[in-house]
Amino acid sequence: MRHRRLAALVIALLVTASTTYFLISAEQSRSSGRDKQAESSATGLQDSWPSxxxxxxxxxxxxxxxxxxxxxxxxxxxxxxxxxxxxxxxxxxxxxxxxxxxxxxxxxxxxxxxxxxxxxxxxxxxxxxxxxxxxxxxxxxxxxxxxxxxxxxxxxxxxxxxxxxxxx
Known part of the structure; x- marks a missing residue:
């Protein structure tokens, strides 16, 4: 019984870590897309350093x-x-x-x-x-x-x- 609880806990932690990683990656990708869209729609000098x-x-x-x-x-x-x-x-x-x-x-x-x-x-x-x-x-x-x-x-x-x- 104790072994099953430990296995269930490990599986739950793995699923939580994977889901968290997926959500963070999705947000970073979305932010990057917004940054690129803003840069490509600029119509004049941008007050920042080029990459x-x-x-x-x-x-x-x-x-x-x-x-x-x-x-x-x-x-x-x-x-x-x-x-x-x-x-x-x-x-x-x-x-x-x-x-x-x-x-x-x-x-x-x-x-x-x-x-x-x-x-x-x-x-x-x-x-x-x-x-x-x-x-x-x-x-x-x-x-x-x-x-x-x-x-x-x-x-x-x-x-x-x-x-x-x-x-x-």
Whole structure:
């Protein structure tokens, strides 16, 4: 009799643990779906960091400690684009450019490389009273090409605007 009660208790615990695991997994899956739906229905810059996977695919290595990070992704059968903006430090800018395959000396002062169409997509403007510098990092497909524009008006806190474009 005692053996049967123990067996019944073990079975009940196993069923309870399995059911609990199933319910937790279902809720996590549902939450993930809602997050993905919200992200895909976004119509402008989202005030958060892009996922590590997006940063890796689009080769946008945002330096740690960056602030005011926002991004937006567009995708169609022909191209995918990741728009990212962030504020960093002078050394953070150097790290970002180096990890992007460029350097500060490659920045062309007085110019921007983000096109008007791309800027309009996310509501960016590049007024002439700012200290702009820009470069384009070009790669062979399928690696992304990155148009990088930097506002150096405050050299201690440069604002970076990036459009990373891939062709699948």
């Amino acid at each position: 590590k996977m997006k940063r890796r695919i689009f080769e946008v290595p945002i330096p740690g400690g960056s602030t005011d990070v926002a991004y937006f992704e567009t995708s169609n059968w022909k191209t995918s684009r990741l728009y990212v903006q962030f504020t960093t430090s002078a050394s953070g800018l150097d790290r970002y450019l180096e990890r992007s395959g460029s350097r500060r000396a490659a920045l062309e002062h007085g110019t921007t490389t983000v096109g008007e169409r791309d800027a309009d997509t996310v509501g960016w403007s590049f007024p002439t009273d700012r200290d702009w510098a820009a470069t384009t990092v070009t790669n062979a497909d399928p690696r992304p090409t990155r148009d990088i524009t930097v506002d150096l008006t405050d050299p201690a806190a440069p604002r970076v605007y990036v459009v990373s474009t891939t062709t699948p």
